[in-house]
Amino acid sequence: MDKNTFYITTPIYYPSDKLHIGHTYSTVAADTMARYKRLRGYDVFFLTGTDEHGQKIEDIAKAAGVTPKEYVDKIVDGIKSLWKLMNISYDKFIRTTDDYHEKAVQKIFKKMYDKGDIYKGYYEGLYCKPCESFWTETQAVDGKCPDCGRPVAKAREEAYFFKLSNYADKLVDYYNSHPGFIEPESRQNEMINNFIKPGLQDLCVSRSSFKWGIPVPINEEHVIYVWLDALTNYITALGYGSEDDSNYKKFWPADVHLIGKDIIRFHTIYWPAFLMSIEEPLPEKVYGHGWVLLKDGKMSKSKGNVVDPVFLADRYGVDALRYYLLREIAFGSDGEFSNENLINRINSDLANDLGNLVSRTVAMVLKYFDGEIPAEREAGEFDDELKALAAETVEKAEKSLDTLNFSVALTDIWKFISRTNKYIDETQPWLLIKDESKKARLAEVMYNLCESIRIISVLICPFLPLTSPEIRKQLGISGDFTWDDCKVFGKEATYKVCKGDIIFPRIDIEKELAELEKKKAENVNPVKAEIEGIAKIGIDDFAKVDLRVAKVTACEPIPKAKKLLKLTLDDGTGTPRTVASGIAKWYKPEDLTGKSVIVVSNLKPAVLCGVESNGMILAADAAEDDVKVIFVDGVPEGSKVR
Numbered sequence: 313m314d315k316n317t318f319y320i321t322t323p324i325y326y327p328s329d330k331l332h333i334g335h336t337y338s339t340v341a342a343d344t345m346a347r348y349k350r351l352r353g354y355d356v357f358f359l360t361g362t363d364e365h366g367q368k369i370e371d372i373a374k375a376a377g378v379t380p381k382e383y384v385d386k387i388v389d390g391i392k393s394l395w396k397l398m399n400i401s402y403d404k405f406i407r408t409t410d411d412y413h414e415k416a417v418q419k420i421f422k423k424m425y426d427k428g429d430i431y432k433g434y435y436e437g438l439y440c441k442p443c444e445s446f447w448t449e450t451q452a453v454d455g456k457c458p459d460c461g462r463p464v465a466k467a468r469e470e471a472y473f474f475k476l477s478n479y480a481d482k483l484v485d486y487y488n489s490h491p492g493f494i495e496p497e498s499r500q501n502e503m504i505n506n507f508i509k510p511g512l513q514d515l516c517v518s519r520s521s522f523k524w525g526i527p528v529p530i531n532e533e534h535v536i537y538v539w540l541d542a543l544t545n546y547i548t549a550l551g552y553g554s555e556d557d558s559n560y561k562k563f564w565p566a567d568v569h570l571i572g573k574d575i576i577r578f579h580t581i582y583w584p585a586f587l588m589s590i591e592e593p594l595p596e597k598v599y600g601h602g603w604v605l606l607k608d609g610k611m612s613k614s615k616g617n618v619v620d621p622v623f624l625a626d627r628y629g630v631d632a633l634r635y636y637l638l639r640e641i642a643f644g645s646d647g648e649f650s651n652e653n654l655i656n657r658i659n660s661d662l663a664n665d666l667g668n669l670v671s672r673t674v675a676m677v678l679k680y681f682d683g684e685i686p687a688e689r690e691a692g693e694f695d696d697e698l699k700a701l702a703a704e705t706v707e708k709a710e711k712s713l714d715t716l717n718f719s720v721a722l723t724d725i726w727k728f729i730s731r732t733n734k735y736i737d738e739t740q741p742w743l744l745i746k747d748e749s750k751k752a753r754l755a756e757v758m759y760n761l762c763e764s765i766r767i768i769s770v771l772i773c774p775f776l777p778l779t780s781p782e783i784r785k786q787l788g789i790s791g792d793f794t795w796d797d798c799k800v801f802g803k804e805a806t807y808k809v810c811k812g813d814i815i816f817p818r819i820d821i822e823k824e825l826a827e828l829e830k831k832k833a834e835n836v837n838p839v840k841a842e843i844e845g846i847a848k849i850g851i852d853d854f855a856k857v858d859l860r861v862a863k864v865t866a867c868e869p870i871p872k873a874k875k876l877l878k879l880t881l882d883d884g885t886g887t888p889r890t891v892a893s894g895i896a897k898w899y900k901p902e903d904l905t906g907k908s909v910i911v912v913s914n915l916k917p918a919v920l921c922g923v924e925s926n927g928m929i930l931a932a933d934a935a936e937d938d939v940k941v942i943f944v945d946g947v948p949e950g951s952k953v954r
C-alpha cells in the first residue's frame with residue numbers, strides 16, 4: 313500500500329528577535345506543501361517551533377534583566393501570532409524548552425554515550441559566539457566565522473564529543489544510495505567537497521561556559537550543544553523518547569525537512585549521523601531553499617532594512633504576500649524582494665488575471681442569466697482546448713508541487729488563468745447574448761468559465777487559502793473539496809453565482825511607492841533602529857569595562873596576518889602593553905606610532921596569529937568598509953575614560 317502519511321517540518325526559529333520576511337518564506341512554503349498534501353488525502357503532520365537554548369539567548373536575556381525563559385516566552389508569543397496571521401496550518405509547535413523535549417534529548421544523549429559514540433575530552437578551537445559553532449584554523453578564514461563572517465575567538469573547555477568522524481563514509485554511502493536525500497542536488501556536492509572530504513572532525517556536543525541549555529544527563533556541569541538539542545526536535549515532537557510515541561511510529565521518517573541553505577550542513581551531516589548513532593531511520597529529504605535578499609544584499613537589523621511580514625500582510629493581504637514569495641523566487645535559488653515587484657505581481661497576476669476573471673464571470677452570469685446558468689447548454693468551438701489545458705495544468709501542478717517547485721506550479725496555473733480569460737475574448741459572450749438562438753451556447757460558455765474557475769480555486773488553495781473559499785463563495789459552491797475535484801471538468805451540475813467583493817483591488821503603484829518612501833523616511837533611521845534594538849545595560853555593566861588612554865610607542869605588521877597590526881602601548885603602568893588590532897587595511901604602522909588611543913585594558917588576553925593581545929583599541933565603523941581609530945592626543949597616558 314502507498315504511504316498515506318506526510319511529515320513536513322520547518323526549521324525551528326531562534327526567538328532572539330522578531331521574525332522577518334525570510335523566515336516567513338520558509339514557513340509559507342512548508343504550509344503550502346502541507347495544505348497540498350492534505351487536499352490530496354494524506355494524513356499530514358506539519359511541525360514548526362522555536363529553538364530556545366544557547367548562549368546568545370542567555371546573553372540577551374541577561375542584558376534585558378530577565379530570565380532566559382521570560383525573555384523567550386514573550387518572543388514566542390509574537391512568533392505564534394505571526395503564524396496565525398500568515399494562516400500557517402501547523403499541527404504542532406514545539407519549543408525546545410518543553411519538558412518532554414528536554415527529557416527526550418537527555419535520553420538521546422545518554423543513548424549515544426552508552427553506545428560509545430560520545431566521549432569526554434577538551435575542546436580547543438575558534439568559537440563563533442553568535443553561531444555557537446567551533447571552527448578549526450583552516451575553516452575560519454582570516455579569523456572569521458565561515459557562516460556569518462564575524463570574528464571568532466580562541467576558546468578551550470572540557471567537553472563531550474560526538475564521534476562524527478566515524479560517520480563520514482556512512483554518510484557518503486547514504487547520499488549515494490539515496491538520490492534526492494539532499495536537494496537541490498548541487499548542495500550534496502557542496503557537503504561532500506567542503507566538509508566530508510577535508511575530513512570530518514568529532515563534534516563538540518556540550519558546553520560548560522554558560523548554563524542556558526539542557527543539562528548533560530551524566531554531568532550537570534555541562535549543557536547539551538544547541539544543535540544536538542535543536543535537531544532532535546524533529547523526533548521528540550512526535551513523542552520519540554516519551555511515553556506516547558504513537559506519532560513517531562506513524563510519521564517518522566520525515567518526508568521533508570524544509571530549511572534555508574545556510575543550515576544544510578547541520579541537517580545533512582550532523583542530523584543523519586545522530587540518527588545513525590541512535591539507530592533510527594533517516595529523513596527522506598532535506599531541501600535547502602535559497603534566500604530572500606534585498607537589492608543591497610542581506611537584510612540586517614543594523615542596516616535598518618529588515619522587511620516586516622506583518623506590515624506587508626496588513627497592507628496588501630496575507631494571500632498576496634504568500635503568492636508573491638512563492639511565485640517570485642524559484643525555490644532553491646536566492647531571490648530579491650522589492651516593494652515594486654510585489655505591487656506589480658499583485659496588479660498583474662492577482663488583480664488583473666485572477667481577480668478580473670472571477671469578477672467578469674460572476675458579473676456576466678448575473679447579467680445574462682440573473683445569476684443561475686440554465687440547464688440547456690450547447691458545446692462549441694474553443695471548449696475542448698480549454699478543457700485539455702485544465703487537465704494538463706492539474707498534471708503539471710501536481711508534478712511541480714511534488715518536487716517543491718512552487719514557482720513553476722504557479723506559472724502553469726496562471727497560464728491556465730490567462731487561457732480562461734482568452735476564452736472569454738474568443739467566445740465573445742456580449743455578442744452571444746444579442747442572439748436568442750445562441751442562448752444555450754452562452755450558457756455553456758458561462759458554465760465552462762465557472763468550471764475553470766472552480767478548478768483554479770482548488771489549484772490555488774494551498775497557496776492562497778483565504779482567496780480560494782472567497783472565489784468558491786462567489787461561484788455559489790460550498791462544502792469540502794479534495795485535490796481530485798480539479799481533475800474533473802463538469803463536476804458541478806450548474807452554478808448559481810453571487811456577487812462578492814473584488815478579491816484583489818488594484819494598487820496605484822506610483823502613489824503607493826511614494827507613500828512607502830515617505831513612511832520609510834519617517835520611521836527608519838538605521839542608527840535609531842539599531843540603537844533601539846540593543847538591550848539596555850545597567851551602569852554596573854558599563855563599569856566592568858576599564859578604558860584607558862595609551863600612547864602607541866611602536867607598531868608593526870604581523871607576518872601571516874594581513875589584517876592585523878601589532879601595537880605596543882604605554883598605558884601609564886610602566887609596563888609596555890601589546891595589542892593586536894584588525895586595522896591594517898586602514899592604517900600603516902607610521903600612521904599610529906606616537907598617537908594616543910583608547911584601550912580596553914581589562915579584556916582577557918587572546919592569542920591572535922601567534923601574538924598575545926592584551927586589550928583592544930577603540931575604533932569607529934565610519935562607513936560600510938571604513939574604520940577610524942579614536943585618537944585622543946594630548947591626554948596623559950593611563951587616564952581613565954568613562
Ligand code: MSP
Pocket residue numbers: 322323324325326333334335337338363542543545571572573574575602603604605611
Ligand atoms: N534555530 C536554527 C534552526 C534549527 S533547525 C533544527 C536557525 N534559526 S533561524 O531563526 O536563524 O533561521 C531559521 C531559518 O530561516 C533558516 O532556515 C534560515 O535559512 C531561514 N532564513 C533566515 N533568513 C532568511 C532569508 N533572508 N531568506 C530565506 N530564509 C532565511 O537557523
